[in-house]
Amino acid sequence: DLWSIAPGKPSMEMFLISAILAALLLAPFALKTFCPYAWMDLLYFGDLVRILVRFVSRRRRRPLFFALDRFLEQSSAHPDRPFVVFEGESYTYAYADKRSNRIAHALRSHRGYEAGDTVALFMGNEPAFMFTWLALAKLGSPVALLNHNIRSKSLLHCFNCCKARVLIAAPELKEAVEDVLPSLMEQGVTILLMSKQCDTPGIEGFSDKVDQASDAPLPRSLRSQITFKSPAVYIYTSGTTGLPKAALVNQNRLLTALVVLSSNGVKTNDVIYLNLPLYHTAGFIIGFIGSIETGSTIILKRKFSASQFWDDCRKYNVTVIQYIGEVMRYLCSTPKKDNDKDHKVRLAIGNGVRAEIWREFTRRFGNIQIREFYASTEGNVGFVNYAGKTGAIGRVNFFHKMLFPYALVQYDTERDEPIRDANGLCLEAPRGETGLLVSKITDIAPFVGYAQNEEQTEKKRLRNVLKKGDLYFNTGDLMRIDEDNFIYFQDRVGDTFRWKGENVATTEVSDILTISDCLKEANVYGVQVPGHEGRIGMAAVTVNKDTPFDGSKLYDHVASYLPSYARPRFIRIQNAVEVTGTFKQMKMKLVEEGFDPGLIQDPLYILDDRERSYKPLTAEVHSAIVSGSMKL
Numbered sequence: 196d197l198w199s200i201a202p203g204k205p206s207m208e209m210f211l212i213s214a215i216l217a218a219l220l221l222a223p224f225a226l227k228t229f230c231p232y233a234w235m236d237l238l239y240f241g242d243l244v245r246i247l248v249r250f251v252s253r254r255r256r257r258p259l260f261f262a263l264d265r266f267l268e269q270s271s272a273h274p275d276r277p278f279v280v281f282e283g284e285s286y287t288y289a290y291a292d293k294r295s296n297r298i299a300h301a302l303r304s305h306r307g308y309e310a311g312d313t314v315a316l317f318m319g320n321e322p323a324f325m326f327t328w329l330a331l332a333k334l335g336s337p338v339a340l341l342n343h344n345i346r347s348k349s350l351l352h353c354f355n356c357c358k359a360r361v362l363i364a365a366p367e368l369k370e371a372v373e374d375v376l377p378s379l380m381e382q383g384v385t386i387l388l389m390s391k392q393c394d395t396p397g398i399e400g401f402s403d404k405v406d407q408a409s410d411a412p413l414p415r416s417l418r419s420q421i422t423f424k425s426p427a428v429y430i431y432t433s434g435t436t437g438l439p440k441a442a443l444v445n446q447n448r449l450l451t452a453l454v455v456l457s458s459n460g461v462k463t464n465d466v467i468y469l470n471l472p473l474y475h476t477a478g479f480i481i482g483f484i485g486s487i488e489t490g491s492t493i494i495l496k497r498k499f500s501a502s503q504f505w506d507d508c509r510k511y512n513v514t515v516i517q518y519i520g521e522v523m524r525y526l527c528s529t530p531k532k533d534n535d536k537d538h539k540v541r542l543a544i545g546n547g548v549r550a551e552i553w554r555e556f557t558r559r560f561g562n563i564q565i566r567e568f569y570a571s572t573e574g575n576v577g578f579v580n581y582a583g584k585t586g587a588i589g590r591v592n593f594f595h596k597m598l599f600p601y602a603l604v605q606y607d608t609e610r611d612e613p614i615r616d617a618n619g620l621c622l623e624a625p626r627g628e629t630g631l632l633v634s635k636i637t638d639i640a641p642f643v644g645y646a647q648n649e650e651q652t653e654k655k656r657l658r659n660v661l662k663k664g665d666l667y668f669n670t671g672d673l674m675r676i677d678e679d680n681f682i683y684f685q686d687r688v689g690d691t692f693r694w695k696g697e698n699v700a701t702t703e704v705s706d707i708l709t710i711s712d713c714l715k716e717a718n719v720y721g722v723q724v725p726g727h728e729g730r731i732g733m734a735a736v737t738v739n740k741d742t743p744f745d746g747s748k749l750y751d752h753v754a755s756y757l758p759s760y761a762r763p764r765f766i767r768i769q770n771a772v773e774v775t776g777t778f779k780q781m782k783m784k785l786v787e788e789g790f791d792p793g794l795i796q797d798p799l800y801i802l803d804d805r806e807r808s809y810k811p812l813t814a815e816v817h818s819a820i821v822s823g824s825m826k827l
């Protein structure tokens with residue numbers, strides 16, 4: 196591994212020097228080819244080099260320098276600056292440092308904990324989440340970030356797959372822990388509840404022990420066995436099927452991840468609004484770890500609330516917000532207000548916002564710079580839209596691609612696999628067409644995989660992609676690159692279906708639906724129709740209270756934004772759209788339920804091209820479709 200070379204060896208310098216030389220030699224060529232964005236590309240290359248140099252110099256420090264050490268630097272540089280503000284309470288860097296010392300000491304003296312044990316953290320967004328993580332980092336213990344919405348079998352599965360020995364839970368999750376208690380006790384797990392006491396046998400109150408523990412710094416020797424390959428955190432990624440997988444984030448990756456906010460222009464005096472779950476990459480790595488690097492203040496929210504969003508931004512002078520696509524969509528669908536542009540937010544960082552929502556967002560909330568980027572918890576390639584092109588997630592950059600080779604390959608959405616030629620190699624997607632993003636697994640772009648799950652890890656590896664014997668990471672993401680080299684996210688594999696020979700991207704359709712006047716949320720999927728290939732579009736939606744469902748208005752909206760094959764043929768009106776912790780919508784059940792008015796209680800509508808409207812779907816129409824007498 197290139198990064199683990201001993202200090203003093205010349206290879207790293209050689210690498211950088213040759214990269215810079217290559218850049219200089221190729222610059223005129225690049226300027227010509229990538230005009231008019233060449234300047235931005237060069238600037239971005241400059242950023243890349245700066246990031247790399249900083250990273251390499253950190254990697255050379257002795258004793259080893261980890262993400263935690265950056266926090267320690269910040270807290271000694273400005274102990275009195277607020278680190279996190281939560282529900283009106285402000286906690287300084289010094290407080291976070293001391294509180295995490297106490298937690299660490301209390302745990303260290305607990306007989307149920309041994310040095311280096313993996314600890315599972317089962318807690319919602321609150322400062323204690325951050326303090327506990329810091330404490331465990333100080334002890335050199337890997338932390339499994341459990342999703343606090345999961346229960347029973349799923350909870351046990353997640354707990355077990357990273358071999359945790361200790362569970363630390365928030366008081367409000369006591370019942371969820373009790374549910375799985377017999378099984379945990381059988382395994383001899385130490386279970387600590389962050390409350391003063393707990394009456395349930397097998398679960399110990401922990402916070403009184405923390406209150407009484409020393410706040411003295413912890414000896415660095417406790418972390419002396421940690422290397423850059425040691426696991427730092429486990430983050431669970433949920434697929435569309437099966438149980439969550441624990442992606443192993445090692446110390447090296449966490450160190451790399453420090454720069455995510457600083458490299459996008461976030462500064463020390465920025466105030467960051469963090470409302471995404473801390474158990475996921477967006478909240479934990481980008482929001483939390485990212486602001487450790489910049490030394491900023493985090494305004495932490497228990498959860499996202501569209502109605503409180505801007506009031507919070509005004510109240511706390513928030514300058515940077517974090518988003519995922521759904522957040523932007525929910526914000527845009529709140530009722531308009533006179534003070535929509537009255538705030539200090541200057542930068543929005545995140546991923547998954549569509550061009551239409553992006554435009555609507557800046558129209559409505561003012562001149563906020565949007566930094567859309569692409570990255571995944573376990574993946575080995577990332578992009579950032581440094582040129583500010585609406586709707587793009589990034590840009591093909593010659594230098595970036597030299598360092599991190601990737602390709603878009605043609606994908607068969609029916610068979611759910613890349614298309615291969617006679618020699619068994621993948622075919623690169625022609626420019627402008629959608630392909631699967633695959634990125635070469637190399638020393639500087641490693642793929643660590645999932646804990647205790649070689650099968651799922653192997654599934655993400657793709658061999659013989661462009662040459663016999665090569666090895667790529669399969670991102671599972673479908674992308675498109677336009678004539679100007681901008682990269683657009685199209686869909687997750689599995690989130691597309693085919694109809695009349697065309698791929699329909701469900702998230703795109705649902706974004707279009709939710710910017711219509713009457714719909715609030717939309718979950719789009721494909722359903723099978725007897726006698727038809729592929730799947731036809733269907734949307735489970737919720738309707739705005741003040742604007743009732745209007746079939747012909749919705750038809751006009753859909754027809755003006757979507758090609759005919761992508762227009763949802765069936766609409767199912769629900770009281771609420773079921774979502775998971777990251778707003779990923781639950782589709783499997785809806786797909787199975789289909790569009791039969793005899794089975795579904797919710798009102799169903801069908802798109803009627805002749806009437807230019809969505810009409811109620813009656814039992815007669817349903818049977819005409821099923822019998823084939825009505826063509827779709």
Ligand SMILES: *[C@@H]1O[C@H](CO)[C@@H](O)[C@H](O)[C@H]1NC(C)=O
Nearest residue numbers: 280466509510511512513539
């Ligand atoms: C926000 O900024 C205003 C004006 O700059 C200042 O008066 C106010 O105290 C600030 N509020 C917070 C919570 O920092």
